[in-house]
Amino acid sequence: MNRLLETKAITKKFGGLAAVSDLNIWLDFGELIGMIGPNGAGKTTVFNLLTGVYEPTEGDISFADQRINGLKTFQIARIGAARTFQNIRLFKNLTTLENVKVAGHMNTHSGLYASLFKTHSQLTSDSEIDGRARKMLEAMNLSHAADIRAGDLAYGLQRRLEIARALATSPKLLLLDEPAAGMNPQEKQELMGLIRKIREDFSLTILLIEHDMKLVMGICERIYVLDYGKIIAQGNPSEISRNPKVIAAYLGEDYSDDTALETP
Amino acid sequence: MIGKSMRFWIVRFLTIVGILLGMFFLSKIITDNLDSYYYQILIQCGIFITLAVSLNLINGITGQFSIGHAGFYAVGAYVGASWTLLWQPRFLHSAPFLQMGTTFGDAINLVIALVLGVLAAAMAGFVVGLPSLRLRGDYLAIVTLGFGEVIRIVVLNIDEVGGARGLSGIPTLVSTGGMAVFWVFLLVIAVVVLSKNLLQSVRGLTWLAVREDEIAADAMGVNTTKVKVTAFVIGSAFAGAAGVLYAHFFTGISPDVFDMNTSIVITTMVVLGGTGSVTGAILAATLLTSLPEMLRFLKDYRMVIYSLSLIIMMLTRPQGLFGTKEIGWKSFHRRRRTSAGGSAAA
Amino acid sequence: MLTISNLTVFYGAIQALDSISLEVNQGEIVTMIGANGAGKSTTIRSISGLVRPRSGEIIFEGKPIQELPAHEIVKIGIGQSPEGRRVFANMTVRENLELGAYTRLQKKVEVSSDIEKMFTLFPRLKERERQSAGTLSGGEQQMLAIGRALMTRPRLLLLDEPSLGLAPFLVQSIFQIIRDINRQGVTVLLVEQNANQALRIANRGYVLETGNVVLAESAENLLKNDDVRKAYLGE
Amino acid sequence: MQALLQNLIYGVQLGSLYALIALGYTMVYGVLGLINFAHGDVYMVGAYVGFYACTKWLPFQDISVHPEAAWHNLGMAFITLMLAILLCAALGMLIERFAYRPLRNGLKDLDAHFWGFVIALPLTAKFITIASPFGLISFIGVGIVVGYVMRPLIKHLASRIKLTSSRLNALITAIGVSLLLENGGILLFGANPNFIPNLLPERKFNLPGGISVQSGQMAILAVSLFLMISLRYIVLYTKPGKAMRAISYDIEAAKLMGIDTDRVISFTFAIGAGLAGAGGAMVAAFTHIKITPLFGLQPGLKAFVAAVLGGAGNIPGAVLGGILMGVAEAFVAGSKYVSYRDAIAFCLLILVLLFRPSGLLGKNVVEKV
Secondary structure: OOEEEEEEEEEEEEOOEEEEEEEOOEEEOOOEEEEEOOOOOOHHHHHHHHOOOOOOOEEEEEEOOEEOOOOOHHHHHHHOEEEOOOOOOOOOOOEHHHHHHHHHHHHOOOOHHHHHHOOHHHHHHHHHHHHHHHHHHHHOOOHHHOOOEHHHOOHHHHHHHHHHHHHOOOOOEEEEEOOOOOOOHHHHHHHHHHHHHHHHHOOOEEEEEOOOHHHHHHHOOEEEEEEOOEEEEEEOHHHHHHOHHHHHHHHOOOHHHHOOOOOO | OOOHHHHHHHHHHHHHHHHHHHHHHHHHHHHHHOOHHHHHHHHHHHHHHHHHHHHHHHHHHOOOOOOOHHHHHHHHHHHHHHHHHHHHHHHHOOOHHHOOOOHHHHHHHHHHHHHHHHHHHHHHHHHHHHHHHOOOHHHHHHHHHHHHHHHHHHHHOOHHHOHHHOEEOOOOOOOHHHHHHHHHHHHHHHHHHHHHHHHHOHHHHHHHHHHHOHHHHHHOOOOHHHHHHHHHHHHHHHHHHHHHHHHHHHOEEOHHHHOHHHHHHHHHHHHHHOOOOHHHHHHHHHHHHHHHHHHHHHHHHHHHHHHHHHHHHHHHOOOOOOOOOOOOOHHHOOOOOOOOHHHHOO | OEEEEEEEEEEOOEEEEEEEEEEEOOOOEEEEEEOOOOOHHHHHHHHOOOOOOOEEEEEEOOEEOOOOOHHHHHHOOEEEEOOOOOOOOOOEHHHHHHHHOHHHOOOHHHHHHHHHHHHHHOHHHHHOOOOEHHHOOHHHHHHHHHHHHHOOOOOEEEEEOOOOOOOHHHHHHHHHHHHHHHHOOOEEEEEOOOHHHHHHHOOEEEEEEOOEEEEEEEHHHHHHOHHHHHHHOOO | OHHHHHHHHHHHHHHHHHHHHHHHHHHHHHHHOOOOOOHHHHHHHHHHHHHHHHHHHOOOOOOOOOHHHHHHHHHHHHHHHHHHHHHHHHHHHHHHHHHHHHHHHOOOHHHHHHHHHHHHHHHHHOOOOOOOHHHHHHHHHHHHHHHHHHHHHHHHHHHHOOOOOOHHHHHHHHHHHHHHHHHHHHHHHOOOOEOOOOOOOOOEEEEOOOEEEEHHHHHHHHHHHHHHHHHHHHHHHOHHHHHHHHHHHOHHHHHHOOOOHHHHHHHHHHHHHHHHHHHHHHHHHHHOOOEOOOOOHHHHHHHHHHHHHHOOOOHHHHHHHHHHHHHHHHHHHOOOOHHHHHHHHHHHHHHHHHHOOOOOOOOOOOOOO
């Protein structure tokens, strides 16, 4: 079996309201999956459930053959699920390099004692992390900005740094929450290339939320459509764009007139 | 050939011995030449630097809004004083080497008092750190403040430690032979060096990450719970040590020494110095400890001027004296483009 | 109607706008397009008084307004629907709309009739009149945000990313509504990620890059411009 | 049972007072997210206004000599209450205008001048006695001149200001204002405790079951209730009330509605400070407690705890928190653990927050991810 992630009938209620109900999704190793749906459909809630920010009210989540509901966010991150955030959440007052180093800290062999007393082993392990982080920046074309305060980076670079930081945790699964939000078409184009590239280079499985249909349809192999916390359709891009339910709830009738469907 | 690691430890050992010797002679010189009034101010400065830098670990670096630091200071002071005044005599019979009066006897008692005070304060820090897992920002602040008050009131109600009158006649373990400066500034060096080491390590970055964005830090695999509680434990342990030294230098403690105002003064030092900046905390602690003394000639107007300078400082330089910058020896300097340093709180 | 000349804005040490100039004529829909961080939102926020420019002039109907506080600017006829909608989540839809008419709240009859007008423009809001705004869907919140801005009775309406985060089919109707509002005599200055749609309903457009206006043309010409097509329309 | 009820009555009275002060905290917290530490000191100023009004400014008559003057004194007491409310409201607005607004909007010329003026006051007070009108005028005159001279200096200090939204900054500023009021109070009112003698006829009402209520207690309770109900009306149904709510949700969006946020915030401070002032004056007048410049500290802190207990920013929450705390304190004070009465507030708080991190009635805000 090559399932990386599977949810079994998960439901999340806030108060009485179900933000997500009876959700069954799965991801196989190496897949690139999209998740679309109107605002408030529960897409980000799904991400929060998968990363342990919320605990499901009902149902099970298994990740890498392990039941992960109830685990804390940092534990899930350590098992190998990394994410980016819709509203960029960088450590603004740290530099670009330091942001990535935080994510690389899991590889440190030395404990708190070592950090406080600056032991030899800590120095070596820290310089290893430093080296890895610099490589990661190189991979994401961010080396030139290593010493700039993250909050001062240009918007597009901030989005890229979010991905670099997530990659530095050495994940198996990468969850991207609207990675192209606020980018212009040219930047989106570059981002698509980058997503494909990191999937290859780091042998990742990727799940992404995105509103830009061109991007989603362009790179995703399979798409889940969410509405009111439920999966209303799933399938490959061409199936989705023809699905009447999806057109009614999300895409709209004249969708194909305005947004080119063909892959770029 | 000596291995790399071996050489590292030899250098480390020699540095420490060097510092200890240097400090020892320096403190002798200072004690012999300084007027006792300024001597007291110097000790006060040292104690408040320790308090401010240790609170900076919790408040500035980890971003936990704690404003009840005097509580831990009190725990250290009372537990330490209880050892020398109340518990030590009981052990004296079976362990005669605990006899005070000689340099060795004083030192051993002080070390025991320090260990007990630090442990107790660290434990208190652990207990107070726990709510920080659920509470954020102002809510946490008021709980820490409340905790400080509860400690004070509890102490007030324990007759064994003198209640409202406090404890007096604590043996002056540190003042014989000019050792006060030595001990106090040893503590200052310890807290500053540890803070600096932490800030320069990757682990320290994870602490800063908790301050910057807890949710993101969590998602990067940082055990934020552990970081926050650890910050509380280490920060309060140092405050406890400062308390022990205070008790044994000023030889008298009472609950008012550790009231809300003290907590507030320590918090002010951290903010005034620039939240997160160790150098800033040191400078602000020195300034705020000596300022009231320097203003003494103003008599009644002293505290009015003091409060006014506080307000005007905040209105004209809200990021504190240093922002998040550090000054000092080269390695201390974190080359980070600073912004408004205040984003620590909230 | 609105003339901006040499507007420069700094956030701390970072320059957000570098001496930009633009104008909006009575009855037009003007759109600003550009990458994130190009300064579109900053321009809008400077007009509505949320950001103080370091230098430059903003003249609305002959009067300089760059020194006026935000609430005065609302009073002289400039309304804004902010980025991210920012409705008052714990208040009902009706209360939100009422707050739009805050400056003339004592004229109860007039305010209710204006609210009725909003309900004809956005029938969905009528259905949710007593519901708290936080429970609305993204599209409904956007309608509420626009409705709330219209309640200030603006002659110039500033719209900051009205289609952000909406489902594609809702995007269509939001642009339709903007066109309707404009036909009723409200001048519109529109900031949009969705340059394609924005240019289709606009008369003129400005292209912003890193705090500068790099192109100012009729919308038609911009739609034809090769550079624009490549950079912002994704063709 | 009798003792229980008696404690309950005392607790509710005490609690209504805490609630009155807590409302100021919670309203300011609601609109600005600021812990207005100086609020307890405004309560102290209210008590002093009460003291001066009763003993110096107003023609109260000694009721032990003229028992028939009771109605006259009651009228005067009403004027005292109004004075306390108005003066404290003005003080609240002043604090907001010059200490907190510069944190939001930056330091303007007027702010610099004001602080220069305030710095000048203690320095000139050393040389000029303010007892005579001439002294007072020259005192203020010197202040204005010195303020004018200081202005460029303060402006220069602030020239590289970076506005931050840091709560710690706001908190330290508030603490500074609190210290200023306390120490200014010591200069102005003297450090010795004062108290107001009996001015109103005191009656003890005996209720069935052997419980008794003091007329002073009843008055405090009644006035507090009246003020709280008025506040609720203001917040829910008036224009500034609506604006206050809008600001507390989203200050920037409120500006875009044409709301003059600075004015509404000023109004909020005025109301909160007025309520605290009323509380201070009533306590001073009815309970004959000794008032000192530091007298606002403990009740202020407890009221703040009450506000947090109920859910900071939540108006009914502040009332509930206040009453709850008053009752708890009354029961502890009536038991053998009386020496722990000041600790109970915090124990209660810690307990409640552990189970409801946003207070009893506070909305549990889930941070948006």
